[in-house]
Amino acid sequence: MSDYEDNDDYGYDDYAEPDAMEMNEEVEAVEDQVMEQQDQQQQETIQILDAMNPNAQIGTAVEPQENKVKMTTPYMTKYERARVLGTRALQISLNAPVMVDLDGESDPLVIAMKELREKKIPLIVRRFLPDGTYEDWHVRELISE
Structure with missing residues (x-):
């Protein structure tokens, strides 16, 4: 005889595998949030660069001069x-x-x-x-x- 009953699950539910569709939706939602944050950071960087040098063109690097x-x-x-x-x-x-x-x-x-x-x-x-x-x-x- 064992100390534990065979049908006692100690209050825990059996682990259920998440649905594949739900996982894809969660991943897409997280990816969208990350993309929005990156776009926002890039726009903030461009604004800072424009404030430092209003005549500078976006995407051009400042070359050191001799x-x-x-x-x-x-x-x-x-x-x-x-x-x-x-x-x-x-x-x-x-x-x-x-x-x-x-x-x-x-x-x-x-x-x-x-x-x-x-x-x-x-x-x-x-x-x-x-x-x-x-x-x-x-x-x-x-x-x-």
Whole structure:
């Protein structure tokens, strides 16, 4: 004999599968709400952009412009140096032409460091400024070390 009666369901109803049509209607209703929210957010964004610049056209991005007068320091930062050396070493490892005479060097990083010392690296460093403009500095113009 068991402690429980066979016909006792403890007050719970049997689980009934939801109708497929009801599920589709609920999904469509949720999708409609999400689409309305996205449309509303997009309209709010457009209004904010229009308020910031009334002459701007919708869908056009503001391109940064080159600053003709150099305002930043002519010294190469350690981050720029690392990026320039890494980029140039990668180029050399992929058989780019070397701009200095080799004295038995085979390591691309050593060759890139020699090119930097002699200011022969054919790269340009672009520095972005807070006002949306940028400055282009040739590596030969920058003071390194």
